[in-house]
Amino acid sequence: NAGVTQTPKFQVLKTGQSMTLQCAQDMNHEYMSWYRQDPGMGLRLIHYSVGAGITDQGEVPNGYNVSRSTTEDFPLRLLSAAPSQTSVYFCASSPPREYKGEAFFGQGTRLTVV
C-alpha cells in the first residue's frame, strides 16, 4: 500500500543550488501534480501531467521544471533555488477515468532555502 511516495522528507538548500524532488506512485494513475503550500495558504498548483510524456504549467510554475518519462514517476526540479521557494511541496496522483477531482497526496517535502 505505498500509494504516493515523496523523497526527501526534508531538505535545506543554499540560494542558487539546484535539486530534484522525487515523486513515485504505484497505483497506475495517469494524472500527477505538484503543489506547494505556504503558511496560512492552501495548496497552489506548480505543474501537472495527464500522462507519460505530457506536462503543463499550473498556477505558479516559475523556477520549476518537470518531466514525465514513465507513468510512475514525476520529479520536480528546482533550477536555482531562491528563498521564495521555501515551502512544503506535495505530489498528488489521480485516476483519469470519470475524473472529478479526488487526488491522493504524498507525505510532503519540507524545503528550506537559505
Place this chain on the structure above:
Amino acid sequence: EDKVVQSPLSLVVHEGDTVTLNCSYEVTNFRSLLWYKQEKKAPTFLFMLTSSGIEKKSGRLSSILDKKELFSILNITATQTGDSAVYLCAVPFKAAGNKLTFGGGTRVLVKP
C-alpha cells in the same frame, strides 16, 4: 479567474461542540467540490460533491453543496480532539486534467 474562499480562517471549540465550515467558489465548468482534512502532513480526502442538495455523511462529518449560491458547508458534530486539523476545500478548475484550486483552509482546534 477561478477562486475558492473558505471561512472562517480558524476557530477554537471544545469537545462536543458542533462546527460549521464554509467554502464559496467561482469556477467555470464546475465538475465537483472536494473537502480534505490536513493534520500534520498530507491532505486526506473526505468528500466529493457534485450535486446540489444531496448531503454526504461520514460518521460525525457531513457536507452539502449549493450550486445555485456557489457554496458548500462542512459540518462536524460532537467534535473530538482528533478533529483538530486544517480543512481544505478545492475545485477542479478546468474540465480536463487534474488541476485543483484550493481555498486557504480553515484551522480547527478542538480543546478537551
